[in-house]
Amino acid sequence: MSVLSxxxxxxxxxxxxxxxxxxxxxxxxxxxALIGPNGAGKSTTFNMINGQLAPDAGDILIGDRSIACMQPRDIWRLGVGRTFQVAATFGSMTVVENVQMALISHARRILNLWRPASSLYRERALELLAQVGMADSADRPSRELAYGDVKRIELAIALANDPQLLLMDEPTAGMAPRERNELIKLVKQLVIDRGISVLFTEHSMDVVFSYADRIIVLARGRLIADGNAAAIRDNAKVQEVYFGTGKTFQEASS
Structure with missing residues (x-):
């Protein structure tokens, strides 16, 4: 059975x-990877899967359960994590407190705090920070972090509900090439270690072709290609949509 249909x-x-x-x-x-030129329908598709938009037609299944028209918080509770194109944390909180808040929410203890929030789930939060390489910054205020580190904290937060599916909207947006590759390598390792399924949108074709197991391509709202990196790179229709010529992705990046 598919994780997402x-x-x-x-x-x-x-x-x-x-x-x-x-x-x-x-x-x-x-x-x-879900890719396509501007206006292809990537964000709309992504936001329907996450519950931010309701579809006019069709269905979305997690396992055998329909999530079409569910609220994002209810989809999150089914084990679907999410990161955003523009990452953000609570700047007044420490790094570990940001992750603790996600764990508290997942445990439904936001309105039932008989103990100080800072004492709840700290060890689990530190474990998640270790997984994303940020344990040494646990007690730093989040506002002091570089943007690449904020992306890592966002990833730790997205893992707080032990997701079976992780949705990542342009995870490397705004990052330098070295940071881009480090973050995607980290995510790919989590996929291998934890068996998480990932759907991500991305404009950096070097990231897409280097790391995606499979790529689907949208153009003008329709799915035009589905295959591995080699098949998509050599697909004449995809090249035409992106470049309007016979130019290849390899030529475009050289």
Missing amino acids: VNSLGKSFGGVRAVDNVSFDIGKGEFL
Whole structure:
């Protein structure tokens, strides 16, 4: 059984068909990239899966359970983590407190704090920070962190609900090349170690082609290609959508 199944998904805004009959699935432990040029429907598809938008047509399944039209918090409680294009933490809190708040929320103890929040789930929060390479910064205020480190904290927060599926919206946006590769290597290792399935959007083609197990491509709201890196790189239709010529991804990056 697939971890995530997207079936005949559709969404319109006025007279514009932003997503048109899109279907795909993700297997356990699969690292799946969703790419496409600007306006392809990536964000709309992503936001329907996460519950920020309700689909006009089709269905979205986690295992055998439909999550179409569920609220993001309810989807999160089913074991779906999420990171955002622009990462943010509570700057007035320490690094470990940010992760503790996610753990407290997952345990449904936000409104039932008989003990100081700073004492709850600290050890588990430190374990998650160790997994993303940030344990040494646990007691630093989050506002002092470099942006690349904020991305790592966001990843630790996304792991607080022990997700079976992780949704990552442009995880390397705003990062330098070295930071980009370090973060994606870290995520890929988590996929291997924990068997998490990942769906991510990304504009950096070097990241996509180097790390994705499989790539799906959207253009004008429709799915136009689905395959491994070699198949997508050599796909004439994909090259035409991205470049409008016979130019290849390899030529474009050289």
